[in-house]
Amino acid sequence: MHTAYLRPVADEEFSHSETRQDGLSEHLARIKDHGVRLRFHRNQVIAAAGEAAAHIYTVASGCVRVSHHGGDGRRHIADFLFGGDIWGLGDAQQFALTAEAVSPVTVTAYPRIVFERLGEGNNRLKTEIMSHLSEAIARAHRHLFLLSRLTARERMATFLVRMMQQSQLVYGARLDLPMPRRDIADHLGLTIETVCRALASLREEAVIEVPNSHLVTILDYGALRAIAGHPSQL
Amino acid sequence: MHTAYLRPVADEEFSHSETRQDGLSEHLARIKDHGVRLRFHRNQVIAAAGEAAAHIYTVASGCVRVSHHGGDGRRHIADFLFGGDIWGLGDAQQFALTAEAVSPVTVTAYPRIVFERLGEGNNRLKTEIMSHLSEAIARAHRHLFLLSRLTARERMATFLVRMMQQSQLVYGARLDLPMPRRDIADHLGLTIETVCRALASLREEAVIEVPNSHLVTILDYGALRAIAGHPSQL
DNA sequence: CGGACGCTTGATAAAGTTCAAAGAGAGTGG
DNA sequence: CCACTCTCTTTGAACTTTATCAAGCGTCCG
Numbered sequence: 001m002h003t004a005y006l007r008p009v010a011d012e013e014f015s016h017s018e019t020r021q022d023g024l025s026e027h028l029a030r031i032k033d034h035g036v037r038l039r040f041h042r043n044q045v046i047a048a049a050g051e052a053a054a055h056i057y058t059v060a061s062g063c064v065r066v067s068h069h070g071g072d073g074r075r076h077i078a079d080f081l082f083g084g085d086i087w088g089l090g091d092a093q094q095f096a097l098t099a100e101a102v103s104p105v106t107v108t109a110y111p112r113i114v115f116e117r118l119g120e121g122n123n124r125l126k127t128e129i130m131s132h133l134s135e136a137i138a139r140a141h142r143h144l145f146l147l148s149r150l151t152a153r154e155r156m157a158t159f160l161v162r163m164m165q166q167s168q169l170v171y172g173a174r175l176d177l178p179m180p181r182r183d184i185a186d187h188l189g190l191t192i193e194t195v196c197r198a199l200a201s202l203r204e205e206a207v208i209e210v211p212n213s214h215l216v217t218i219l220d221y222g223a224l225r226a227i228a229g230h231p232s233q234l
Numbered sequence: 235m236h237t238a239y240l241r242p243v244a245d246e247e248f249s250h251s252e253t254r255q256d257g258l259s260e261h262l263a264r265i266k267d268h269g270v271r272l273r274f275h276r277n278q279v280i281a282a283a284g285e286a287a288a289h290i291y292t293v294a295s296g297c298v299r300v301s302h303h304g305g306d307g308r309r310h311i312a313d314f315l316f317g318g319d320i321w322g323l324g325d326a327q328q329f330a331l332t333a334e335a336v337s338p339v340t341v342t343a344y345p346r347i348v349f350e351r352l353g354e355g356n357n358r359l360k361t362e363i364m365s366h367l368s369e370a371i372a373r374a375h376r377h378l379f380l381l382s383r384l385t386a387r388e389r390m391a392t393f394l395v396r397m398m399q400q401s402q403l404v405y406g407a408r409l410d411l412p413m414p415r416r417d418i419a420d421h422l423g424l425t426i427e428t429v430c431r432a433l434a435s436l437r438e439e440a441v442i443e444v445p446n447s448h449l450v451t452i453l454d455y456g457a458l459r460a461i462a463g464h465p466s467q468l
Numbered sequence: 469c470g471g472a473c474g475c476t477t478g479a480t481a482a483a484g485t486t487c488a489a490a491g492a493g494a495g496t497g498g
Numbered sequence: 499c500c501a502c503t504c505t506c507t508t509t510g511a512a513c514t515t516t517a518t519c520a521a522g523c524g525t526c527c528g
Contacts, residue, residue, distance in 0.1 A: 049466075068379045071464045076382040078375050090368035091361070096375060096466075126360040127325070133367035134324035140374035141312050141330060145302045147381035148310040148423035152484070181507065189382035191485055196508055212493085213507060230305045232283075232330075386516070415475065425517055430476055446525090447475060 022132045024086055027125050028058060028110060031118055035108040040101040047088070049098045055109040056088040062105030063178040066097045067186065077187040079139070080179060082167060088112070089129055103178040142233055147189045150229065155188040156198035157227035160208070160216060161234050173218040181213070202227070256366045258320055261359050262292060262344060265352055269342040274335040281322070283332045289343040290322040296339030297412040300331045301420065311421040313373070314413060316401060322346070323363055337412040376467055381423045384463065389422040390432035391461035394442070394450060395468050407452040415447070436461070 028035070037060070040046055046057065046064060064081040078097055081087055087099060119125050146155055163175055177184070181192045188195065199216075202208045207224050209217040218224060228234060262269070271294070274280055280291065280298060298315040312331055315321055321333060353359050380389055397409055411418070415426045422429065433450075436442045441458050443451040452458060462468060 068375060068466070070379065070383060070467070074379075074383040076379045078378055090371060091365050092368055092372065096372050121357060123355065123357070123360065126357065126364065129364060130360065130367060131325045133364065133371065134326055136371050137324060137367065137374060138326065138330050140371060140378065141302060143378060144312055144374065144381060145304065145308075145310040147378060148420070149304060149308040180505095186382070192507080193486080193509085194484055197484090200508080232302070233304070426475080427477085427518080428516060431516090434476080 022086075022135070023128045024125075024132060025058070025084070027118060027122075027128065028056075028086075028108075028115075031110060031114050032108075034114045035110045038107050038109055040105045040107070042101055042103060044101045044105075046099040046101060046105070046107060047095050049095050051095050053088060053092055053095050054112055056086065056112055056115050057099070057107045057109055059083055059085045059087070060106040060108055063102040064099050064105055064107070065102050065179065065183055065187075066099050068097050075186045076189070077183055078143075080183075080187070086132065089132055102180075102183060145233055150233070152188075152190055152194050152198045153201055154227060154229055155190065156195065156202065157207075157224050158229070158233055159184065159188060160202075160218070161221075161225055161228045164218065164221070165234065173221070175216045175218060177214050177216060256320075256369070257362045258359075258366060259292070259318070261352060261356075261362065262290075262320075262342075262349075265344060265348050266342075268348045269344045272341050272343055274339045274341070276335055276337055278335045278339075280333040280335060280339070280341060281329050283329050285329050287322060287326055287329050288346055290320065290346055290349050291333070291341045291343055293317055293319045293321070294340040294342055297336040298333050298339055298341070299336050299413065299417055299421075300333050302331050309420045310423070311417055312377075314417075314421070320366065323366055336414075336417060379467055384467070386422075386424055386428045386432045387435055388461060388463055389424065390429065390436065391441075391458050392463070392467055393418065393422060394436075394452070395455075395459055395462045398452065398455070399468065407455070409450045409452060411448050411450060 035058075038046075040062075047053075047055070049069065059081050061083050064085075064087070065077050066079045066081065066087065067075055067077040069075050080102065081099075088095070119129070146158055150158065160175065163177065167175065179187075181195050184190075185192045185195045190198075199208070199210055202224070203210055205223070207218075207220045207227070209219060211217060225231075225234075269292075272280075274296075281287075281289070283303065293315045295317050298319075298321070299311050300313045300315065300321065301309055301311040303309050314336065315333075322329070353363070380392055384392065394409065397411065401409065413421075415429050418424075419426045419429045424432075433442070433444055436458070437444055439457070441452075441454045441461070443453060445451060459465075
């Protein structure tokens with residue numbers, strides 16, 4: 001029996017101590033008076049690709065997808081963000097990707113200009129940003145390998161393991177997937193149908209259960225990790 | 235007739251004014267006495283994944299592939315580096331990826347510790363590094379879309395356009411591809427055979443010529459770009 | 469000249485996509 | 499509260515793209 005993935009329910013008030021935490025939140029706390037709290041409905045655009053990158057965002061609650069839209073309807077979701085995740089760092093003048101609400105979302109938007117002023121002469125902050133960007137690169141590279149070389153089953157298993165590791169939405173062995181199948185498909189470079197079949201395949205082998213479409217119960221975490229493959233891919 | 239891609243032959247001595255240039259080279263010039271020039275044969279490992287990230291590298295000449303090796307022989311090449319490109323920035327203690335020589339390569343290795351000392355209190359340098367990392371993220375995201383949603387032909391066309399834009403190895407409309415088909419395949423998430431067939435398909439439509447396996451002549455750059463698709467993918 | 473290696477092309481197979489249809493769930497209005 | 503509708507999910511069947519297997523070719527180098 002694996003228990004390493006057991007996690008308590010995350011209280012709203014704890015959301016800033018959550019996943020993918022770098023030391024940036026303490027810096028943001030210093031300009032919290034400039035932060036504006038915004039709410040978005042499901043599928044609402046938080047910031048569009050091409051738009052002037054005027055703000056930096058932190059996700060307070062909910063799930064955000066960050067995606068690239070090709071001209072002809074083809075789409076790729078680069079990442080899902082959850083409570084505590086930061087987005088919009090980096091020095092691009094315009095956003096390269098679009099951020100949309102997967103579920104009802106609350107974000108805090110900090111004017112970039114204030115953040116940059118905070119960074120001037122603040123070496124520790126710049127180091128933290130570099131660290132954040134480095135981690136983003138490492139994540140992207142792991143995903144490149146997934147898209148380049150893993151089978152549909154392996155991608156699905158890897159995705160579930162990643163969600164287990166980083167999501168605040170784990171209750172025991174139950175994993176909440178707030179995003180629809182289409183989003184998972186566009187994240188893993190598959191179609192909706194293949195995502196369904198990959199889940200069905202894992203279900204048939206008693207690795208997971210799928211009580212409903214937004215919930216997955218992990219029955220055999222070891223098997224799931226084994227299917228996902230090399231640890232460096234997670 | 236398109237001429238925008240015409241470029242002079244790059245002289246060895248000009249290689250530091252080449253592709254993907256950020257403002258980092260001037261900073262490196264200040265610690266050039268600490269730089270060690272190293273030569274590598276084809277397929278020699280310059281730095282392996284997992285190895286302590288003790289140095290930062292700049293490519294003086296030749297072509298380097300940066301790759302991720304899955305346990306079972308599956309491989310993905312995240313990027314190809316050419317003269318002037320810098321590699322090893324970011325704050326990871328170990329390299330996440332392996333760098334190998336595609337062709338005979340000359341690199342300059344700077345001890346990371348010296349570089350970091352240079353960065354202490356040097357805000358401009360840190361800003362440059364952030365900029366470099368941001369660009370690396372943007373590149374990775376474009377490649378995620380390629381792997382996720384483009385067909386073999388589209389990937390090949392995109393690859394050729396990218397190489398045209400960034401390579402120093404363009405002589406008129408002739409493009410030198412120093413890497414073997416296997417490397418291209420592992421970069422594009424395809425097999426060797428599919429790379430061959432994609433090239434053959436472009437050749438049959440008179441978009442390119444392939445005088446020999448390391449040389450491609452671009453006959454119709456406009457068509458190539460059209461096949462590659464949305465500009466944001468390049 | 470011979471052998472090794474990399475490239476190309478062909479035939480077959482497999483994985484995943486597309487098309488189609490049916491079922492499940494959530495929200496809405498009567 | 500129920501019926502209705504809309505959206506999302508699931509499964510099946512046919513098809514397409516790409517991978518795999520196999521053979522032949524060219525070229526580079528000893």
